[in-house]
Amino acid sequence: MLYEIIGIARPGNIAEVKEIVLSAGQIILRNGGVIRDIKNWGTFRLPNAISRHQVRYTKGHYFIMRYDAGIKTHQEVRETLAVDPRIIRAGGVKLGDGKLETLAKFRDIPWKRFE
Template sequence: MPLYELVCIAKHHTSLAPLHQLLRSSSALVAQNGGVVRSLDHWGTRNLPNRMKVGKRRGGGGGGEDGAQGRGVGDYWSMRFDCSPPVLSALNTRLRLDPSVLRWTTLKTGARLDQVAADAGESRTVRFARDLPPAAGQGERADAWDRL
């Protein structure tokens, strides 16, 4: 199954209950259809990049239940998961119909978990142009790869 990362902006509410419900329903949809949720991250409340027009069905701009007071801010969160493409389509439909979702995007991070893990491992590898100085208590120079 392909791995995906979903980044979402939801309307800001004074309580976190609507956001928790959105997180629960999104992760449950993936899990109930054979997918695996790898991580859920709440990035906090941040300013919106601009005024978002989402239509009357969603309540206009970025405000929550308290009207104009919550405009201009949103709750940002992300979810890493793997699922089949039909489940991803169902998740996009659910987010499109949810009135508390302002914007979202889904990125395909890789075709398989081992492929993504290998790519991440290569980017964290450090190569030195010269050998490291000798380690304390050893007379010979240590190889850079042994030190990692």
């Protein structure tokens, strides 16, 4: 199945974001999955302030991963991101059923940066 995870990491350190994506990618590849796309969206203001690990955040560093994997792998990636203290918030969705007709409908999203 094709999955997509959007994560929000603590702002200010791109090396942390790279480490987070690397650890999630290793889980996917170790379990036989295929990473389709990784995007770094950059730092944006959060719609609402979020408190996580006794810190209040108003900005976050957004990233997105699209990958093919099984449900167990997807759950493992979500659980890993949920316990990582560098992650403010992460959410994942199933995008398709793995058929080419379905996958052809998903394109890049044009995002505008506001700061």
